Amino acid sequence: MGLLETDICGIPLENPFIIASASPSATIDMIEKSFIAGWAGVVTKTVKPDNMHIEDARPRFNVVKDGKNIIGFENFELVSKKNIGYWTNGIKYLKEKYPSKVVITSIMGDSSEESWSQLAIDMEVAGSDALELNFSCPHGMPEMGVGAAVGQNPEIIEKITKWVKGSVSIPVIVKLTPNVTSIEQAADAGIRGGADAFAAINTVESLSGINLETFEPLPSVNGMSTYGGLSGKAVKPIGLRAVSQIARSQEVPIMGIGGISNWSDAMEYMAVGASSVQVCTEVMLKGFDIVKDMITETEKFLDRKGFTSVRQVIGQAIPKLTSHESLVKNAPLIAEVDTVKCIGCGKCVVACNDGGYGAVILVEKKAVISKSECDGCSLCTHVCPTDALELVKIGA
Numbered sequence: 001m002g003l004l005e006t007d008i009c010g011i012p013l014e015n016p017f018i019i020a021s022a023s024p025s026a027t028i029d030m031i032e033k034s035f036i037a038g039w040a041g042v043v044t045k046t047v048k049p050d051n052m053h054i055e056d057a058r059p060r061f062n063v064v065k066d067g068k069n070i071i072g073f074e075n076f077e078l079v080s081k082k083n084i085g086y087w088t089n090g091i092k093y094l095k096e097k098y099p100s101k102v103v104i105t106s107i108m109g110d111s112s113e114e115s116w117s118q119l120a121i122d123m124e125v126a127g128s129d130a131l132e133l134n135f136s137c138p139h140g141m142p143e144m145g146v147g148a149a150v151g152q153n154p155e156i157i158e159k160i161t162k163w164v165k166g167s168v169s170i171p172v173i174v175k176l177t178p179n180v181t182s183i184e185q186a187a188d189a190g191i192r193g194g195a196d197a198f199a200a201i202n203t204v205e206s207l208s209g210i211n212l213e214t215f216e217p218l219p220s221v222n223g224m225s226t227y228g229g230l231s232g233k234a235v236k237p238i239g240l241r242a243v244s245q246i247a248r249s250q251e252v253p254i255m256g257i258g259g260i261s262n263w264s265d266a267m268e269y270m271a272v273g274a275s276s277v278q279v280c281t282e283v284m285l286k287g288f289d290i291v292k293d294m295i296t297e298t299e300k301f302l303d304r305k306g307f308t309s310v311r312q313v314i315g316q317a318i319p320k321l322t323s324h325e326s327l328v329k330n331a332p333l334i335a336e337v338d339t340v341k342c343i344g345c346g347k348c349v350v351a352c353n354d355g356g357y358g359a360v361i362l363v364e365k366k367a368v369i370s371k372s373e374c375d376g377c378s379l380c381t382h383v384c385p386t387d388a389l390e391l392v393k394i395g396a
């Protein structure tokens, strides 16, 4: 078995990297490009029934930046505007031409059983390897009673999952929204409905900025805006939390999504229980070829760890997650300065004075820690630009 091989519900994946349901999987041409670049599979842009009318706003994207770097991406794009015929022909073509690649079709019906079942059957007949149920789009679709409106209501999650499970024999993956109080409850409902796997997360409901000259919220559509979904690097901590919570409460496979921009983000998701991962925003910003680096760097990581399969990463971090109550509280830690690395910038002094314990001073342009004041909180280690500070056990 190849080093990177994994699977989703028993469907073999040549590597764990899959294109998420979004703009990069909006056309058959783009999906083909992703396969050629090296992605193991794709989740199509969400397919809707032909009689469901949708219209996208322009513009529909905004970004959150730290300096020149994009750290968050907001969109209020709706589902695919292509018709069912386009998708059924396209899926058939993809499966014939690229039999080793996995095609998961994302679907979203209206509020009727007929609509979800027919869509599911059409996509199974076309040759989809699995279906992903989009219960999680936070904008536009909830107004129509679908998307996150479904994912926020456990009874409806269960009901629609049952409808689809009763209509097809291919695996059914439920895509969950993070915009809930308890993702475990949503996952429980999916399991009651018969879900074979979960995908998490979809975007995080957001308002990404305001133009202070015009006071228009962004993105401004003719002077007005609305709430959108945040994705990209900024949402990774929310995604990791959600995936780990699902992994700790359910046995079924999970596809990890949210802010994955390189191999190590992907491995973190696998460490908290994902058996494969999906990527959207980073592909939108940098292109399909990012997968090449993800593959080679993951292989190097596995070699370094002495692992013979990427599957060995799955769930490694789960036993190390516990409640706050169970954490060791009196571990005697203190900050220590590497005086060679310390450049005397004083950032640790400011942070510790104004947000910590007043335990750092500069002496001859080097940070010095007060053993009696330092509380071992770690703030100074995070603001140091040269990694000159680390926490050590007192007396070590």
Ligand SMILES: Cc1cc2nc3c(=O)[nH]c(=O)nc-3n(C[C@H](O)[C@H](O)[C@H](O)COP(=O)(O)O)c2cc1C
Pocket (backbone or CB within 6 Å): 020, 021, 022, 023, 045, 046, 073, 075, 077, 078, 079, 080, 106, 134, 137, 175, 201, 202, 203, 230, 231, 232, 233, 235, 257, 258, 259, 260, 278, 279, 280, 281, 282
């Ligand atoms: C422009 C855009 C369009 C999206 N369209 C869909 C969609 O049609 N169906 C869906 O389930 N998720 C959709 N998503 C959500 C992504 O599949 C993914 O869950 C989310 O962006 C988080 O992953 P990321 O941080 O890698 O982008 C969309 C996201 C973006 C940015």
